[in-house]
C-alpha cells in the first residue's frame with residue numbers, strides 16, 4: 583500500500599539559507615519583543631514598528647535561496663509513490679522556490695497581505711506601508727498575512743486529517759515550543775504513524791519521536807530522503 587508521509591518544518595530548515603530562527607541564541611525573539619511585533623495588540627499600538635519588522639524579514643527572504651534540505655523535500659514529493667503532505671510553520675517561500683507544490687503554511691506567508699478590517703487578502707508589496715489603504719475596502723488596517731500569538735493557525739482541519747492518516751511523520755527544524763504544531767507528533771503516533779525528528783539537537787518534544795537524526799538540515803534531510811527513496815518502496 584502506498585504510504586503517506588506528513589512533514590512538519592520550522593525555522594531550522596531555513597537557517598542555513600541565512601534566515602534567523604526564533605529561539606536559538608541570538609534568534610529573532612532575543613532581538614525583538616514578540617508582544618510588540620507578533621500580536622494584534624502590538625499592531626494596534628505601533629503599526630509602523632510591526633511593518634518595519636516584517637518588511638525587513640521579507641527583504642531577508644527575498645535575498646535568500648532555498649537550500650539542500652528544501653530541495654530534498656521537493657525530490658521526495660516528486661519521487662515518492664504515495665502522498666507527501668508538507669506543513670510548514672515558516673512564513674518564508676523557500677519551500678515553493680525549492681520546488682515543493684502545495685506546502686500548507688499554517689502560520690501564514692510573508693509574501694501575502696491582509697486587511698484587519700475586511701479580511702481581504704492580496705500579494706504583499708516588497709515594502710508594506712502601515713497607512714496604505716486596503717485594496718478591497720479602503721481601510722488603513724493592512725497587515726502581513728501572518729498568524730500571530732493568540733490567533734488560530736490556518737488549515738487546521740486539513741492538517742488534523744493528514745496527521746490521522748499519516749504512515750510516517752517527520753518533524754524538521756522546529757523547537758516544539760509552539761502549539762498546536764508541538765502536538766502533531768503525538769497525534770500522528772496515536773494514529774499509528776512512525777515518527778522521526780530531524781533537528782540540529784533534541785527539541786523540547788524529542789521524547790515523542792521513535793527515531794531521530796541530529797545535525798544540520800542541509801545534511802540530514804537529503805540523507806533521510808535518499809534512504810527513504812532507496813530502502814522503502816512508497
Ligand code: OAD
Pocket residue numbers: 591592593594595597598603604605606609620671672689729730731754755756757758759760780781782783785797798799800
Ligand atoms: P525555533 O526558533 O523555535 O526553533 C528552531 C529549531 O531549529 C531549533 O530546535 C533548532 O535546534 C533548530 N535548528 C537551528 N538550526 C538548524 C539547522 N541548521 N538544521 C536543523 N535544525 C536547526 O523555530 P520554530 O520551531 O519554527 O511563529 O518556531 C515555531 C514558531 O514560533 C514560528 O513559526 C513562529 C515562532 O514564534 C509565529 O511567528 C506565529
